[in-house]
Amino acid sequence: MKKSSITVLLFFLTMLSVYAQQEEKSNSKKITYGLKGGLNLSTPNGYLTDNTESKLSFHLGAFAEIILSDKFAIQPELQYSIQGAEVNIKTTALGNFTVSDTYEYINIPIMVKYFITEKFNVEVGPQIGYLLNAERDYDIMSSSNLSSLNNITKDVERIDFGLNFGLGYKLSKHLNVGVRYNLGLSKVVNSPAVTQPKPGKLKNSVFQASIGYSF
Numbered sequence: 348m349k350k351s352s353i354t355v356l357l358f359f360l361t362m363l364s365v366y367a368q369q370e371e372k373s374n375s376k377k378i379t380y381g382l383k384g385g386l387n388l389s390t391p392n393g394y395l396t397d398n399t400e401s402k403l404s405f406h407l408g409a410f411a412e413i414i415l416s417d418k419f420a421i422q423p424e425l426q427y428s429i430q431g432a433e434v435n436i437k438t439t440a441l442g443n444f445t446v447s448d449t450y451e452y453i454n455i456p457i458m459v460k461y462f463i464t465e466k467f468n469v470e471v472g473p474q475i476g477y478l479l480n481a482e483r484d485y486d487i488m489s490s491s492n493l494s495s496l497n498n499i500t501k502d503v504e505r506i507d508f509g510l511n512f513g514l515g516y517k518l519s520k521h522l523n524v525g526v527r528y529n530l531g532l533s534k535v536v537n538s539p540a541v542t543q544p545k546p547g548k549l550k551n552s553v554f555q556a557s558i559g560y561s562f
Contacts, residue, residue, distance in 0.1 A: 377413070377414050378411055378412070378413050378414070379411070379412040379414070379561045379562070380409070380410070380411050380412075380561070380562050381409065381410055381411075381412070381523075381559050381560050381561035381562055382408070382409050382410075382559065382560050383407075383408055383409070383410055383424070383426075383557050383558065383559035383560070384405065384406060384407040384408070384557060384558065384559075385405065385406060385555060385556050385557030385558055386403065386404070386405055386406075386555070386556050386557075387402075387403070387404045387405055387406050387428060387429060387430060387553055387554070387555055388401050388402075388403055388553070388554040388555075389401060389402050389404065389430040389431055389432060389551065389552065389553040389554075390402070390432050390552050391430075391431070391432050391448070391531070391535060391549040391550060391551055391552055392531065392549065392550045392551075392552050393534075393548050393549040393550055398434060398435040398436065399432055399433070399434050399435075400432065400433040400434070400435065401432065401433075402430070402431045402432050402433055402447070402448075402449070404428075404429035404430065404431070404449075405428075405429060406426050406427065406428040406429070406454075406555060406557065407426065407427050408424055408425050408426030408427060408428075408454075409424065409425050410422055410423065410424040410425075410559065411423055411424075412460075412561070417462070418461060418462050419459070419460065419461060419462070420459075420460040420462070420468075421457065421458070421459055421460070422456075422457075422458040422460055422470070422472075423455070423456070423457045423458075424454075424455065424456045424457075424458070425453070425454075425455055426452075426453070426454040426455075426456070427451070427452070427453060427454075428451075428452045428453075428454050428476070428553070429449065429450070429451055429452075430449075430450045430452060430551055430553055431447070431448040431449040431450050432447075432448055433445055433446070433447045433448075434446045434447075434448075444485060444486055445484075445485075445486045446483060446484070446485055446486075447483070447484040447486065448481070448482070448483050448484075448499075448536075448549075449481065449482045449483075449484070450478060450480075450481045450503065450535070450551075451478070451479040451480040451481070452476040452477065452478055452479065452507065453476065453477045453479060454474055454475070454476040454477075454507075455474065455475050455476070456472055456473070456474040456511050456529075457472045457473060457474070458470040458471065458472035458511060458513070459471055459472050460515065465517075466516055466517040467514075467515070467516050467517075468514070468515045468516075469513070469514055469515075470511070470512070470513045470514070470515060470525075470527070471510070471511065471512050471513075472510075472511050473508070473509070473510055473511070474508070474509040474510070474511050474529060475506065475507070475508055475509075476506070476507035476508075476509070476551075477505060477506060477507075478500065478503055478504070478505045478506075478507065480498070480500055481498070481499045481500045481502075481503040481536070482496060482497065482498055482499065482500075483496075483497045483499045484496045484497075485497070499536065502536055502537075503535060503536040504533065504534060504535055504536065506533070507531065507533055507535060507551060508531075508532045508533040509529045509530055509531045509532055509533075509551060510529075510530050510532060511527055511528065511529050511530075512527065512528050512530070513525055513526060513527030513528065513555075514526050514527075520561070521560055521561050521562075522558070522559070522560060522561075523558070523559045523561065524556075524557070524558050524559070525555075525556075525557050525559070526554070526555065526556050526557075527554070527555040527557070528552075528553070528554055528555075529551060529552070529553040529554075529555070530552065531550035531551030531552055531553075532550065533550065534548045534549065534550060535549045535550060535551055536549050537549070
């Protein structure tokens with residue numbers, strides 16, 4: 348995780364918090380600002396193996412809920428998100444080893460929310476992501492117990508496009524929870540090819556569970 352990325356994100360969240368408190372005094376609650384964070388469970392689609400394990404990580408960000416009517420709202424967000432996966436590979440020559448991919452993104456989802464009830468909503472919307480950093484860790488589980496960490500940022504597409512589907516529920520005036528699935532639409536990177544003649548083309552696939560606080 349890059350320290351510079353976290354510093355920029357924390358600065359943004361602090362400024363948003365100050366702005367939201369000032370805006371609340373002069374706004375009739377047509378726009379609500381807040382912070383959110385939670386867990387990611389990511390498994391990119393496209394690995395040429397069945398031995399793929401999900402990577403548990405996190406996301407952190409901010410949002411603005413723009414109320415259009417009693418039933419509809421638009422919610423743009425800015426998130427720092429860690430994604431990736433782990434693949435267990437068995438070979439005759441190298442033995443068994445694990446390939447662990449980690450991708451750091453700044454994601455911008457724009458969600459359209461439909462309120463089924465006053466508290467419960469469904470949501471859908473596009474997402475664009477910008478890659479900050481990418482690493483691939485080879486952990487060779489043999490007698491030599493070798494481990495190699497490689498920065499693969501230059502080999503990964505900088506821009507990622509996806510489509511989000513989710514559910515949300517307001518626990519109170521300030522607290523809300525939600526679950527969301529991000530379906531990647533664009534190629535991220537070629538998957539590791541060991542026994543296969545050609546690598547697969549990875550696309551992001553991420554489940555999120557989050558909790559948010561509205562000012």
